[in-house]
Amino acid sequence: MQQALDRYFHISERGSTVGTEVRGGLVTFFAMAYIIILNPLILGTTEDITGQALGGARVAAVTALAAGAMTILFGLFARYPFGIATGLGINTLVAVTLVATEGLTWPEAMGLVVIDGIIIVLLAVSGFRVAVFNAIPRELKAAMGVGIGLFIAMIGLVDSGFVRRIPDAAGTTVPVGLGINGSIASWPTFVFVCGLIICGVLVARNTRGGLFIGIVVTTVIGMIVEALTGAGPSFVDGKPNPTGWSLAVPTLPDSIGGMPDLSLVGAVDLVGAFSRIGVLSASLLVFTLVLANFFDAMGTMTALGKQGGLVDEDGNLPDMKRALIVEGTGAIIGGGVSASSNTVYIDSAAGIADGARTGLANVVTGVLFLAAMFLTPLYSIVPIEAAAPVLVVVGALMMAQIKDIDFSTFSIALPAFLMIVVMPFTYSIANGIGVGFIAYVLMALASGKAKQVHWLLWLISALFLVYFAVDPIMSAI
Numbered sequence: 001m002q003q004a005l006d007r008y009f010h011i012s013e014r015g016s017t018v019g020t021e022v023r024g025g026l027v028t029f030f031a032m033a034y035i036i037i038l039n040p041l042i043l044g045t046t047e048d049i050t051g052q053a054l055g056g057a058r059v060a061a062v063t064a065l066a067a068g069a070m071t072i073l074f075g076l077f078a079r080y081p082f083g084i085a086t087g088l089g090i091n092t093l094v095a096v097t098l099v100a101t102e103g104l105t106w107p108e109a110m111g112l113v114v115i116d117g118i119i120i121v122l123l124a125v126s127g128f129r130v131a132v133f134n135a136i137p138r139e140l141k142a143a144m145g146v147g148i149g150l151f152i153a154m155i156g157l158v159d160s161g162f163v164r165r166i167p168d169a170a171g172t173t174v175p176v177g178l179g180i181n182g183s184i185a186s187w188p189t190f191v192f193v194c195g196l197i198i199c200g201v202l203v204a205r206n207t208r209g210g211l212f213i214g215i216v217v218t219t220v221i222g223m224i225v226e227a228l229t230g231a232g233p234s235f236v237d238g239k240p241n242p243t244g245w246s247l248a249v250p251t252l253p254d255s256i257g258g259m260p261d262l263s264l265v266g267a268v269d270l271v272g273a274f275s276r277i278g279v280l281s282a283s284l285l286v287f288t289l290v291l292a293n294f295f296d297a298m299g300t301m302t303a304l305g306k307q308g309g310l311v312d313e314d315g316n317l318p319d320m321k322r323a324l325i326v327e328g329t330g331a332i333i334g335g336g337v338s339a340s341s342n343t344v345y346i347d348s349a350a351g352i353a354d355g356a357r358t359g360l361a362n363v364v365t366g367v368l369f370l371a372a373m374f375l376t377p378l379y380s381i382v383p384i385e386a387a388a389p390v391l392v393v394v395g396a397l398m399m400a401q402i403k404d405i406d407f408s409t410f411s412i413a414l415p416a417f418l419m420i421v422v423m424p425f426t427y428s429i430a431n432g433i434g435v436g437f438i439a440y441v442l443m444a445l446a447s448g449k450a451k452q453v454h455w456l457l458w459l460i461s462a463l464f465l466v467y468f469a470v471d472p473i474m475s476a477i
Helices: 002-009 018-032 034-043 056-077 090-101 106-125 128-135 138-159 187-204 210-229 272-277 279-307 320-336 346-353 359-372 384-404 410-426 429-446 455-468 470-476
Strands: 084-086 163-165 176-178 342-344
Touching: 002 018, 002 359, 018 210, 018 346, 018 359, 018 384, 034 056, 034 084, 034 090, 056 084, 056 320, 056 342, 056 359, 084 320, 090 106, 090 279, 106 128, 106 272, 106 279, 106 320, 128 279, 128 320, 128 455, 138 163, 138 279, 138 346, 138 384, 138 410, 138 429, 187 210, 187 384, 210 384, 272 279, 279 320, 279 342, 279 346, 279 384, 279 429, 279 455, 279 470, 320 342, 346 384, 410 429, 429 455, 455 470
Parallel strands: none
Antiparallel strands: 084 342, 163 176
C-alpha cells in the first residue's frame, strides 16, 4: 500500500515520506479551517432582493463540502499539496456586489460563479492560462511569491488582533495600529504572540512538525487562558468586544457534532442574472470574477510551488495545465453548492513549510474538511489566534524569494515593488498582480523596451485596466 502511494504521488521522488505528508495535510487543514467559520459570516447573513439569506449553518456545511471535495480532487489529479476552499475576496464580491448592490438573488449570483468557473476551465483546457503564465518574467514571478508572503503575514497579524484597523472616528489619519491604542491589550493577542514565539523557535531549530506542534501547543495555551480570563468572542449580543477571540473561542465543545444541512447544493440559476440586470451588466460581472479567479490562483500556485521547490528553473510548475484545469473546476463546484468560488489557498504554505510536497497531503486535508461537516464543534476548538502565528512564520520564509529580483534595474524594481506591496495593502492577490503587470508594460514602453514584452502581457494589462475601472463602467451603463 505504501509503495503504491509512493509511486502514485511521487513521495520519495520529492524527498518526502508518507508520515510527513499526513502531518503536512493536518497543518494545512488547521491553517485553512477558519474559512468554515468565516464564510458563513460573509455569505450567510446577507439578504438578497427577495429577502432570502443563505443561513450560517447551511453555508458552513457546503463550505466544508466543497473544500473537502476540491482539495481531494486536486491532490489526486494535480498531485500537489495545494489546499482548495472558498476564495476570500471573491466571496465578498459575490455578497456585496452581486447580491447586495446589483440586486441578484442568491441562485442568480451563484449561477454567475458557475459560468465564471466554466470559462476558467475552458481557458485552462485551451492552454491559454499556461501561455500567460509562461509569458510572465521570472522577476515578476518572484515578486508574486514575496507579495503573497507579505499578504498572508498581514492576514495573520490582523486576524490575531496584533494589527488593528483604526476607526475614522478616532481622529487620526493612520489606517492601522498595534493592538489596542498601541499596546497588546487582549488575551487572545497575547496567545498569538506566545504562538509566534513557539513556532519561530521550532522552525529555527528545524524541529520536525514544528508548525503543527506550534498550533497544538498554542491552542492548549488558548484554552487555559480562556478558562482563566473568560475573554469570550469578539461579538457579544451583536456588540463588538475588542478583547475577545476573533472567530472560534477555545473551549471544550458541548457536543462532538451532528448531521450537516446540505439543502443549498444545486440551488443555482444560470440565466436569471442576464434577464434581471441585462446581458452587458451580467457579462461585466462575470468578467470581474474571471479575472480575479484567473490571477489569484496563478499567483498562489507560483508562490507555493517555489516555496516547496516544485518548480523548474524558470519558475514553472510541471503539469501546470492539469493543475489549472482542476483548480478552475473549484468555481463550478463552489457556485454549484452556494459556497462561492473555490480556489487554491495560500494558507497551504503552512503545510508545505512543515514538509508537505505531494497530493497525499491534500487528500488528508480534504478528508478533514469532509469530516468537519459533521464535527463542527470539535474543529472549532482551534482559534484563529493559534493558526495565525503559522501564517506569519510562513510569510517570513517566503520573503527569501526576493533575492531573485534585480532591484538595480528600475524598470523591474518598480513593477516588482508595486506587486509586492499592493497585495497586502489591498488584501488582494489579483490587485497586486494587475498593478505589477500594468507598471511593467508602461516602464518597458517608457524605456524603449516595448518589443521585449510578450504580447500576452499587453493584453492582460489592458484587461486589468478594465477590471480596475469596472465600477465606473457599470455606473455609466
